Amino acid sequence: MLSLLPLALGGEPALLQRVAPAAAWTAALLSVLLSSLRLFQADLGNGALEQQLMAPAPLAVLGGRLLAHGLACGLLLPASALLMPLYGLPLAQWPALALSLLLGLPTLVLLCALGAALTLGSRGGGVLLALLVLPLAVPVLLLGMATAQGAPAASWLLGALMAAALALLPWTVLAALRMGMD
Numbered sequence: 428m429l430s431l432l433p434l435a436l437g438g439e440p441a442l443l444q445r446v447a448p449a450a451a452w453t454a455a456l457l458s459v460l461l462s463s464l465r466l467f468q469a470d471l472g473n474g475a476l477e478q479q480l481m482a483p484a485p486l487a488v489l490g491g492r493l494l495a496h497g498l499a500c501g502l503l504l505p506a507s508a509l510l511m512p513l514y515g516l517p518l519a520q521w522p523a524l525a526l527s528l529l530l531g532l533p534t535l536v537l538l539c540a541l542g543a544a545l546t547l548g549s550r551g552g553g554v555l556l557a558l559l560v561l562p563l564a565v566p567v568l569l570l571g572m573a574t575a576q577g578a579p580a581a582s583w584l585l586g587a588l589m590a591a592a593l594a595l596l597p598w599t600v601l602a603a604l605r606m607g608m609d
Contacts, residue, residue, distance in 0.1 A: 429454050429510040440515045447514035448575035451507045451524055452568050455532060459500045460560060463539035464553050466496060467604065471547055480605055489601055497536040504528055520577070527574035530585045534567050537596035544603035 432450050433443055470476035479488045504525055511521060542560040546552040567588060573581035 433513045443514040447516045448572045452571050455503050458503055459535045459539050463543045466543040467547050493540055497533055523577050524575040527571040530589050531567050531571040534589050534592040537592045538563050540600050544600045547607040
């Protein structure tokens with residue numbers, strides 16, 4: 428998506444520079460959302476999810492899985508840095524974009540994991556996952572784009588949102604998975 432959007436918009440440098448943070452954040456949301464679709468499906472099918480939930484420390488198992496998922500989605504950071512010359516984004520703005528993605532991706536991963544846990548085992552889970560997660564992801568996207576454009580208050584709010592998500596959402600995902608197993 429990041430490589431095709433400059434072709435679709437034409438070659439106007441001012442327009443490309445304006446849409447670069449939005450394009451990077453849209454690609455981040457799509458990559459996390461699409462990869463979260465099957466986050467728990469395989470383990471539900473073979474019974475491993477039930478065993479993981481009955482483990483002595485299920486939050487540690489879930490945390491490891493979410494960390495691995497977040498690191499896999501974090502590969503977007505270097506990929507977006509390689510594609511930003513297509514948008515004519517000045518080098519001085521790249522650190523702000525990287526900071527915004529670094530602060531916002533964990534929150535997106537946790538929100539998508541919650542959506543995946545809530546839609547576990549349902550038919551048409553992809554559409555339902557998108558309907559659940561997209562409204563919750565709007566503040567993250569807006570703060571991420573504002574941080575990428577250099578707004579210092581937005582980076583503090585995005586960091587606070589990430590801290591709240593890291594503190595609350597793993598417990599919520601665990602409860603949703605347990606609820607889905609009953």
